[in-house]
Amino acid sequence: MNLVIFGGTIITMGRMGIIRDGAVVVEGDTIIDVGRSDDIKHKYPRYEGIYAGGKIVMPGLINTHQHAAMSLLRGYADDYPLREWLESWVWPFERHMTGYDIYVGALLTAVESVMGGTTTVNTMYHYMEDYNEAAAFAEVGLRGVIGHVCFSWRKDHDRRALVDLAGRWHGKADGTIRVSIDPHAPYTVDPEYMRELRAITLELNEKYASKGGPIIWHTHLAETEDEAQKIKGSFGVNVENGVVDYMDSLGVLGGDVVAAHCVHLTGRDIEALKTRNVKVAHSPISNLKLASGVSPLPELLRAGITVALGTDSPCSNNSADMFEVMKFTALLHKGVSRSPTLLPAEQVLRMATIDGAKALSWDNEIGSIEPGKKADLAILNFKKPHLRPLYSEISHLVYAVKASDVETVIINGRIIMENKEIKTVKAEEVMEKAEKAKEKLLDRLHSH
Amino acid sequence: MNLVIFGGTIITMGRMGIIRDGAVVVEGDTIIDVGRSDDIKHKYPRYEGIYAGGKIVMPGLINTHQHAAMSLLRGYADDYPLREWLESWVWPFERHMTGYDIYVGALLTAVESVMGGTTTVNTMYHYMEDYNEAAAFAEVGLRGVIGHVCFSWRKDHDRRALVDLAGRWHGKADGTIRVSIDPHAPYTVDPEYMRELRAITLELNEKYASKGGPIIWHTHLAETEDEAQKIKGSFGVNVENGVVDYMDSLGVLGGDVVAAHCVHLTGRDIEALKTRNVKVAHSPISNLKLASGVSPLPELLRAGITVALGTDSPCSNNSADMFEVMKFTALLHKGVSRSPTLLPAEQVLRMATIDGAKALSWDNEIGSIEPGKKADLAILNFKKPHLRPLYSEISHLVYAVKASDVETVIINGRIIMENKEIKTVKAEEVMEKAEKAKEKLLDRLHSH
Numbered sequence: 001m002n003l004v005i006f007g008g009t010i011i012t013m014g015r016m017g018i019i020r021d022g023a024v025v026v027e028g029d030t031i032i033d034v035g036r037s038d039d040i041k042h043k044y045p046r047y048e049g050i051y052a053g054g055k056i057v058m059p060g061l062i063n064t065h066q067h068a069a070m071s072l073l074r075g076y077a078d079d080y081p082l083r084e085w086l087e088s089w090v091w092p093f094e095r096h097m098t099g100y101d102i103y104v105g106a107l108l109t110a111v112e113s114v115m116g117g118t119t120t121v122n123t124m125y126h127y128m129e130d131y132n133e134a135a136a137f138a139e140v141g142l143r144g145v146i147g148h149v150c151f152s153w154r155k156d157h158d159r160r161a162l163v164d165l166a167g168r169w170h171g172k173a174d175g176t177i178r179v180s181i182d183p184h185a186p187y188t189v190d191p192e193y194m195r196e197l198r199a200i201t202l203e204l205n206e207k208y209a210s211k212g213g214p215i216i217w218h219t220h221l222a223e224t225e226d227e228a229q230k231i232k233g234s235f236g237v238n239v240e241n242g243v244v245d246y247m248d249s250l251g252v253l254g255g256d257v258v259a260a261h262c263v264h265l266t267g268r269d270i271e272a273l274k275t276r277n278v279k280v281a282h283s284p285i286s287n288l289k290l291a292s293g294v295s296p297l298p299e300l301l302r303a304g305i306t307v308a309l310g311t312d313s314p315c316s317n318n319s320a321d322m323f324e325v326m327k328f329t330a331l332l333h334k335g336v337s338r339s340p341t342l343l344p345a346e347q348v349l350r351m352a353t354i355d356g357a358k359a360l361s362w363d364n365e366i367g368s369i370e371p372g373k374k375a376d377l378a379i380l381n382f383k384k385p386h387l388r389p390l391y392s393e394i395s396h397l398v399y400a401v402k403a404s405d406v407e408t409v410i411i412n413g414r415i416i417m418e419n420k421e422i423k424t425v426k427a428e429e430v431m432e433k434a435e436k437a438k439e440k441l442l443d444r445l446h447s448h
Numbered sequence: 449m450n451l452v453i454f455g456g457t458i459i460t461m462g463r464m465g466i467i468r469d470g471a472v473v474v475e476g477d478t479i480i481d482v483g484r485s486d487d488i489k490h491k492y493p494r495y496e497g498i499y500a501g502g503k504i505v506m507p508g509l510i511n512t513h514q515h516a517a518m519s520l521l522r523g524y525a526d527d528y529p530l531r532e533w534l535e536s537w538v539w540p541f542e543r544h545m546t547g548y549d550i551y552v553g554a555l556l557t558a559v560e561s562v563m564g565g566t567t568t569v570n571t572m573y574h575y576m577e578d579y580n581e582a583a584a585f586a587e588v589g590l591r592g593v594i595g596h597v598c599f600s601w602r603k604d605h606d607r608r609a610l611v612d613l614a615g616r617w618h619g620k621a622d623g624t625i626r627v628s629i630d631p632h633a634p635y636t637v638d639p640e641y642m643r644e645l646r647a648i649t650l651e652l653n654e655k656y657a658s659k660g661g662p663i664i665w666h667t668h669l670a671e672t673e674d675e676a677q678k679i680k681g682s683f684g685v686n687v688e689n690g691v692v693d694y695m696d697s698l699g700v701l702g703g704d705v706v707a708a709h710c711v712h713l714t715g716r717d718i719e720a721l722k723t724r725n726v727k728v729a730h731s732p733i734s735n736l737k738l739a740s741g742v743s744p745l746p747e748l749l750r751a752g753i754t755v756a757l758g759t760d761s762p763c764s765n766n767s768a769d770m771f772e773v774m775k776f777t778a779l780l781h782k783g784v785s786r787s788p789t790l791l792p793a794e795q796v797l798r799m800a801t802i803d804g805a806k807a808l809s810w811d812n813e814i815g816s817i818e819p820g821k822k823a824d825l826a827i828l829n830f831k832k833p834h835l836r837p838l839y840s841e842i843s844h845l846v847y848a849v850k851a852s853d854v855e856t857v858i859i860n861g862r863i864i865m866e867n868k869e870i871k872t873v874k875a876e877e878v879m880e881k882a883e884k885a886k887e888k889l890l891d892r893l894h895s896h
């Protein structure tokens with residue numbers, strides 16, 4: 001479809017800055033022109049027009065750490081100690097999840113994400129051939145990096161799953177689906193397997209990168225304080241200089257690694273993140289809820305590390321709301337560091353857009369509104385009492401906008417949501433499916 | 449109006465707990481019956497029915513620290529050091545605010561508050577006779593405690609304002625408006641004036657409390673680390689054991705004092721808060737944004753102090769969203785204290801409802817859904833992707849609900865918002881007034 005979105009304020013997050021009474025021209029899946037409405041609109045007389053007067057047009061938000069399927073556990077267990085939460089609640093529940101449950105959970109998260117202006121989600125979960133997160137994202141039209149999470153205890157299963165996932169899904173759905181290799185964490189993936197996963201990544205990239213773009217890594221790293229001890233306990237390895245440094249010693253770190261959390265870091269860890277150009281997926285809401293602590297984000301940024309933002313799962317958040325993550329990020333570090341100038345609004349908005357794209361090695365196509373990039377856009381209504389008066393769009397986007405202010409979402413040139421109505425799936429049906437899947441899961445759980 | 453709200457899940461926050469398929473019966477401004485729909489609905493056949501099937505009916509939220517008029521500064525200045533923020537931005541702007549601006553700002557905040565399920569707001573600002581926050585709240589139908597903020601540098605003005613405010617507004621608008629005495633802070637109100645304000649409070653209560661309920665105090669306390677030094681600097685008084693202890697030494701503390709912030713406290717301070725039954729208005733979003741620090745909330749709660757929640761002003765938040773404040777409160781202290789069991793959802797919901805009512809010395813009339821209390825209710829739509837599936841209403845209310853999920857709001861028995869439409873004022877017009885007031889303010893500011 002060819003579109004001209006005109007009359008709105010364009011927050012490009014690129015070289016063109018903010019364009020008032022601006023226009024974005026979309027041809028097929030691609031942005032072909034951006035400028036002032038007066039200057040460019042007349043050049044595209046036959047294109048379908050979307051009038052965005054009084055509205056904000058921004059790049060869709062990029063969620064760099066999610067476990068989409070886990071929406072089925074939203075609110076299932078909160079306020080427990082971490083170990084009890086995992087061992088008595090989350091894991092027993094997850095053992096009963098089928099491929100269909102994973103698909104339904106991911107459908108629900110995909111719908112929620114789009115409704116909140118998120119157009120790309122990096123998700124880590126168990127890949128299954130029949131039903132999976134990739135199918136759910138493709139059905140909704142959400143752009144995504146779909147991972148399969150790997151553990152030492154199921155290497156054979158993982159190897160098959162990774163090959164199948166890459167073959168079936170990488171570069172599919174008009175290029176909106178990419179896949180990733182997801183070593184769960186350094187304490188659940190042994191050193192040898194970690195290196196093997198690196199080799200598998202190389203092989204799969206040789207086969208598929210030319211078609212679908214790079215196959216990246218997505219892992220948990222330095223989330224809790226006891227990771228070094230856990231690595232020692234699991235694999236008998238002494239981790240003396242931090243868990244990132246340990247990963248680096250395995251030779252597995254690189255610019256294609258998205259490391260979620262990075263809360264408990266040594267100086268050597270920060271050096272390794274910088275030297276290897278590892279991307280950090282900062283997930284402050286989850287870190288607070290699970291009481292993991294507060295990531296030294298200001299230090300990471302000072303070191304020049306690319307930091308993007310993530311919601312983490314609907315079970316440790318309990319929303320897929322990237323606007324909320326932006327507000328938490330901007331405020332938490334000011335308060336904890338006692339410095340009100342840290343994390344200004346514009347920097348945080350970059351983290352949720354262009355830096356998110358960089359984190360996923362996808363910034364050649366997404367993360368900003370610029371000619372040549374894919375058309376991933378969110379259009380927001382600012383005529384709301386909570387967004388009046390207006391001095392600065394950027395301030396409002398970080399400190400005052402709510403996910404519900406998003407009205408229209410375009411992904412890869414397709415209108416996925418228009419005036420708050422999802423066009424690709426029936427939101428009502430997705431909600432019913434999720435509720436039913438939950439009921440059946442609880443039945444299975446309680447009959448055991 | 450006589451109403452039966454039926455078929456929904458009633459979160460009473462009172463003795464009756466959660467009632468599924470419940471009914472709330474409202475006669476005039478008062479709740480007269482609460483129970484299961486089947487048991488009580490047939491007793492009120494002529495009452496207007498509101499069907500709440502699949503919805504949540506809860507007590508309206510109570511915001512115990514706000515400066516409603518400051519919505520006109522929303523997003524005007526963020527991310528500055530505190531001193532520069534106040535001296536170069538906020539204060540010069542405020543010097544140009546007229547009574548009309550205060551009224552318009554408060555109208556906007558009142559509309560935003562109602563839209564987000566807040567039914568009572570405790571607001572501190574400059575009271576003016578012609579236009580003021582009280583008039584704005586009464587026009588919207590929002591319940592409020594309207595204060596006049598007092599400073600040593602304008603005692604005569606304050607004395608007149610307090611008498612006028614109490615005479616004109618206390619107990620007015622069908623009892624929905626109460627007034628308060630608001631010493632700005634211990635470093636801007638000298639010891640003698642602080643005691644005088646206590647005497648004025650006594651006088652005004654003798655005159656008006658029998659009609660309109662207690663006239664309470666609303667003040668800032670222990671917000672920043674340097675308050676003791678500021679008191680020394682301003683009044684030459686040595687504050688050795690903390691600022692609450694200092695206030696206590698003046699003999700001005702009591703159960704009628706709402707102390708906003710309480711971030712920097714000594715052991716003696718916490719003792720004084722407890723002994724004097726002072727109510728704390730915890731405002732975590734503002735404390736983070738202004739980099740004041742993190743209040744020792746778990747300690748306050750362990751000491752048995754009543755802690756309620758506040759948004760603080762739209763200039764230091766930048767929303768009037770009490771759902772957001774609940775989520776920040778529940779998560780921040782878990783994360784910073786590294787204890788995931790702190791501040792469970794139900795406790796936080798109490799802080800935003802019944803404990804808010806206690807803080808404002810108004811819990812005989814509001815804060816829970818119980819026969820005999822005033823009908824201040826919010827009805828929420830839970831059929832949203834981000835609220836599916838449903839295990840626990842309480843979990844969702846704190847961790848997943850957004851202000852925009854509120855559909856209908858009843859205050860003092862009046863329907864103020866119905867299906868997201870404000871019935872008492874035109875939200876569109878309020879937004880326009882706010883935008884115009886801002887433009888004129890900027891003109892005045894820049895022509896000086």
